[in-house]
Amino acid sequence: MTQEWDKVFPQSDRVDHEKVSFTNRYGITLTGDLYLPKDRTAGATPALAVSGPFGAVKEQSSGLYAQTMAERGFVALAFDPSFTGESGGEPRNVASPDINTEDFMAAVDYLGLHEAVDRERIGVIGICGWGGMALNAVAVDKRVKAVVASTMYDMTRVMSRGYNDSVTPEQRAETLETLSRQRWDDAANGSPAYQPAYNTEVASDAPQFMADYHDYYMTPRGYHPRAVNSGNAWTVTTPLSFMNMPILSYIAEISPRPVLLIHGENAHSRYFSETAYEAAAEPKELLIVPGANHTDLYDKVDVIPFDRIESFFGDNLV
Numbered sequence: 001m002t003q004e005w006d007k008v009f010p011q012s013d014r015v016d017h018e019k020v021s022f023t024n025r026y027g028i029t030l031t032g033d034l035y036l037p038k039d040r041t042a043g044a045t046p047a048l049a050v051s052g053p054f055g056a057v058k059e060q061s062s063g064l065y066a067q068t069m070a071e072r073g074f075v076a077l078a079f080d081p082s083f084t085g086e087s088g089g090e091p092r093n094v095a096s097p098d099i100n101t102e103d104f105m106a107a108v109d110y111l112g113l114h115e116a117v118d119r120e121r122i123g124v125i126g127i128c129g130w131g132g133m134a135l136n137a138v139a140v141d142k143r144v145k146a147v148v149a150s151t152m153y154d155m156t157r158v159m160s161r162g163y164n165d166s167v168t169p170e171q172r173a174e175t176l177e178t179l180s181r182q183r184w185d186d187a188a189n190g191s192p193a194y195q196p197a198y199n200t201e202v203a204s205d206a207p208q209f210m211a212d213y214h215d216y217y218m219t220p221r222g223y224h225p226r227a228v229n230s231g232n233a234w235t236v237t238t239p240l241s242f243m244n245m246p247i248l249s250y251i252a253e254i255s256p257r258p259v260l261l262i263h264g265e266n267a268h269s270r271y272f273s274e275t276a277y278e279a280a281a282e283p284k285e286l287l288i289v290p291g292a293n294h295t296d297l298y299d300k301v302d303v304i305p306f307d308r309i310e311s312f313f314g315d316n317l318v
Contacts, residue, residue, distance in 0.1 A: 001031055001086050007059045008222050009299070014038060015070040024082065024106035026099060031086035032079035032107065033058050035070035036116060046121035046317040047075040047114070049107035053298065054095070054129025054155055055198065055229035057085035060222055061127050061298040065150075068301065069125075072310045075117050079107050081130070085226045091192050093228050094235045097156055097245045100130070104137035108144060121145060121317040125309070127298070128269075129153040135276065136247040139254050146316035147254065148309055150262045151297040154272045159242040164271065172243075179240050192235040200231050209268040212295045222299060248276055255281035260312045262305060264292030285312075 001019055005011050016036045023029050037045065050066045051058070058066075058078040066076035081100045083089035089099075104124055112119035123146040126134025131152030138147040161167050167175075186192045199217045202210050216222040217229040224230050251259075259280050263273040265288050277286040289296070289303060296303045 007063050008224055009064045009067070012067050012071055015067060020077070020110070022106060022110040024099070024102050026102065028082045028099070029088040030079050030082065030103060030106060032077045033063055033066065035067045035076045035078070037070050037073050037075070040075065040116050042115055044118050045073070045075050045116050046123070046313065047077070047111040047117040048123050048125055048313065049104055049111060050076055050078045050125040051081060051104065052127030052130025054153060055227060055234070057224055057227045059224045060227060064299055065125055065127065068306055069309070072306070074313065075111065075114065077107050077111055079103065084228060091235060093194070093232060094192070095238050096241050097133070097136070097247050098241070100133050101136045101247065104134055105141045108141060112143065123147060123313050123317055125150065127151060129155040132156070132247050135251055135254065135259070138257065139250045144257065146258050146313055148260045148262065148312065149273065149276070150304070151264060151267060151269065151294050152261060152273050152276065153269055154248055154276065156242045156245055156247045157272070159239045160244070163268070176243060179237050182236050186237065192237060194233040195236055197231050197233050198229045207268065209294055212293055216295045216298055248279060251276060251279050252281040256283070258283040258312070258316050260285050260287065260309070262287045262289065262297065264289050264294060264296055266291060267294040269294050
């Protein structure tokens, strides 16, 4: 667990920062960065658990969100999900709709026991693929009073159906056949095979959002050596558990607690938030940021609607 400041954003002199660890329900030790307002009051400060994007680490977008919200008066915990970054779990760089949902609830466990936090005033922020995990966690974890999903992906939907639900039943069956047989290879080898490295190259005819990902994960803007998306890779069989476990089936059960969905007007992924908004029950809000693409909401502080996020939690963590 590193102690030096190795984030892709500058450290704020308006908050206190410390490295922390905690254990989830499966016994995996998670590592996080805890950001605390300097003028906090013991036992009375509202708190936020923050994670994402999918394949990112806490030194990137989630840390920026957490530090910014700490500047605005919240204790905020940005954490690495199981199997990634500085958190535990083997093998490395594998994801799970169940375990990674649990990771958010474990972060709530930690915050609720912290001496600075009012445990009845805890919210959650999930970014990109962890936006879907955040919604899934809050649907079941009634301790959480409000949730924000920013530039949200439903990873179970995109892995099982492809972008814009374009995968045919025949293609799905072929993928499952390949992934199932990969398990024998992994078992024989004693370790998993990995997908090609992410975002190292972008073809000239690739969709614009692939170029946007490269611009964030593979340039000084957002590159971090521990991030899966910064030239590393997920295991080949990572999609298996996502293929038949839709995580947003119970999104309506977040109600009567409020949901704020934030998405860029020009994001390729906008339909994920629009569909989630339709399925969610009141109180709910869908905030479309004019002109923004998917990755603009990772780190562009003049685009991310932090004022609205602050007022949303200020109104609902009471």
